Amino acid sequence: MTDKNDNFFERVYAVARQIPYGKVTSYGAIAKVLGAARSARMVGWAMNASHNLEDVPAHRVVNRIGLLTGKHHFDGTNLMQQLLESEGIEVVDNQIIDFENHFWLPEMEK
DNA sequence: AAGGTGACCGGCC
DNA sequence: TGGCCGGCCACCT
Numbered sequence: 317m318t319d320k321n322d323n324f325f326e327r328v329y330a331v332a333r334q335i336p337y338g339k340v341t342s343y344g345a346i347a348k349v350l351g352a353a354r355s356a357r358m359v360g361w362a363m364n365a366s367h368n369l370e371d372v373p374a375h376r377v378v379n380r381i382g383l384l385t386g387k388h389h390f391d392g393t394n395l396m397q398q399l400l401e402s403e404g405i406e407v408v409d410n411q412i413i414d415f416e417n418h419f420w421l422p423e424m425e426k
Numbered sequence: 427a428a429g430g431t432g433a434c435c436g437g438c439c
Numbered sequence: 440t441g442g443c444c445g446g447c448c449a450c451c452t
Contacts, residue, residue: 324449343434347447353435355448360433363450365430379434386433 323352328362329369331422335376338403339420340412349422360386367381375399382415 331346343363347356366372367389374398379385387396387410397407406413 344436347434352448356434357432357446358434358448358450363433365450374433377433380436384433385428389433396448 325362325365328359329366329372332366332372332374332377334422335373335420336406338418340376340378340382340405340418341420341422342378344380346377346422349424364389378412381410384410403417
C-alpha cells in the first residue's frame with residue numbers, strides 16, 4: 317500500500333482505539349457511530365486492514381452477540397480469546413460471558 | 427470497467 | 440425455534 321490514507325478506515329481505527337481496557341464493542345455499534353449502521357460489514361473489512369496495525373485492538377471488537385467471529389483471523393486460534401480473558405473478560409466457546417456488562421458504546425470524539 | 431467478496435445486521439419464512 | 444435471504448458500502452482482482 318502506498319500512502320493513501322483511507323478516510324473510512326482511519327475512522328474505524330479511531331473508534332476502535334477508543335475502546336477502553338476490559339471493554340468490548342460490536343461492529344454494528346462502530347458502524348452506527350460512523351453513520352453507516354447498515355454497513356457493519358465494511359467495518360469488519362476495515363478491521364481486517366487494522367489487523368496490520370497495533371494501535372487497533374481488534375480483539376475487543378466482536379459481533380453484536382458477543383461472538384468472536386473474527387478470532388479466526390488472528391495469529392493463533394484462541395489468541396483473541398486469551399487477550400480478552402487477559403483483560404478480565406470471560407470468554408467461553410468464542411462467546412463473551414456477560415457481554416452486555418462488558419459492552420462499551422463508542423462515540424465520536426468531540 | 428465490472429463482478430465478487432467480506433471479522434455483519436436485521437427481517438422474514 | 441431456527442435457518443435462509445437480502446441489503447449495505449468499500450476494497451480487491
